[in-house]
Amino acid sequence: MKKEKDIFGRGVWAFFQGKEAVEFIERDDGFIALSTGIPSYFAQFKDWPKIQKQAIKYVRGRVLDVGAGAGRVSFYLQQHNFNVVAMDSSPLAIKVCKMRGVKKTKILPIECIDNFKANSFDTIIMYGSNFSLFGNFKKAKRLLKTIHRITCPNALIITETNNPYNTKDPVHIAYHKSNKKKGRLAGQIRIRVRFKNSVGDWFDYLVVSKSEMKKILKNTGWKVKKFIDSDKSTYIAIIEKE
Secondary structure, three states: OEEOOOHHHHHHHHHHOOOOOOEEEEEOOOOEEEEOOHHHHHOOHHHOOHHHHHHHHHOOOEEEEEOOOOOHHHHHHHHOOOEEEEEEOOHHHHHHHHHOOOOOEEEOOHHHHHHOOOOOEEEEEEOOOHHHHHOOHHHHHHHHHHHHHHEEEEEEEEEEEEOOOOOOOHHHHHHHHHHHHOOOOOOEEEEEEEEOOEEOOOEEEEOOOHHHHHHHHOOOOEEEEEEEEOOOOEEEEEEEEO
């Protein structure tokens, strides 16, 4: 098994080329699951989840699409005359964005979002459970303060996540308990991606309940304006400045 930096991008690029694109997600407790995400990165609007269709109506002004993947959200907004920048840490994903017609792109990890100037955006959109890119409690608070600086006074964050407690699986429940013993949030998942004969680096992926999200937002200059619920554990938060 060889190590590669852009494992996520390899999967996106393979799917774009019409090739087999099967990813596996490995958690640090040994749990391995098949990822079903790649086709969704290319979904047309008619095939988006209902909550994403509802939440997209809140988008306004200049938009930063964080964790843009294959650019489905950026391209949709671009078609509707929004000034949007597709941002992703994956060079191959951004290559796919460009080839699919997204005009403005940026290869950048969320940790470097402070590269943007103050008042650069009116909307930050983070679909596909991309609230998880904040990684952990402290990092989330730090990055939210940075996002506060790079956005206009009436900016919104539209972000999607998954309630980790909506499970009866004893394997996941045991993992939550282990996290809490380590002083972490239950849904702070340590994972890496496997694609064919390659594996990526370990990284933290943070899924939170509504109450946990509110605790993270406290003293960052942001507050929840509205939650949009699905019929599963996934939900979207519309977040506004205080």
